């Protein structure tokens with residue numbers, strides 16, 4: 001059974017998704033305030049590493065847990081859906097097959113509770 005990471009196309013494919021998604025996220029007026037103080041190149045690198053891990057391309061993640069990274073920032077379900085939407089639209093632009101997009105979305109949805117604060 002090949003991993004989602006391999007089926008997506010490995011490191012180059014993950015890099016393209018991460019670059020595309022943050023181009024959208026960092027210019028989205030509704031999301032920009034969350035990232036005012038963020039070291040943006042570092043964020044892209046951490047996201048490359050996390051998604052590589054989450055999609056089965058690596059057995060290790062050395063960054064913070066998703067709960068530690070996100071809880072307490074006031075992230076709402078709406079914010080989460082906007083970020084996930086930017087991931088999906090980036091993958092569509094990159095012509096990623098819909099069945100792989102569906103697998104990515106299913107993984108992202110497992111992270112909602114760790115990212116979103118009580119509303």
Ligand code: HEM
Pocket residue numbers: 031034035037038039043046047050062063064065069070073075079080081083084108111115
């Ligand atoms: C869709 C699922 C998400 C994933 C996979 C994800 C992934 C990550 C990763 C890997 C980090 C870095 C952790 C580290 O430094 O060790 C991070 C940090 C962060 N994330 Fe997310 N994230 C997600 C959703 C969101 C959402 C919805 C928001 C807000 C709208 C958000 C805002 C942030 C912020 C503000 C940081 C800290 C940046 C900094 O260090 O300044 N994330 N996230």
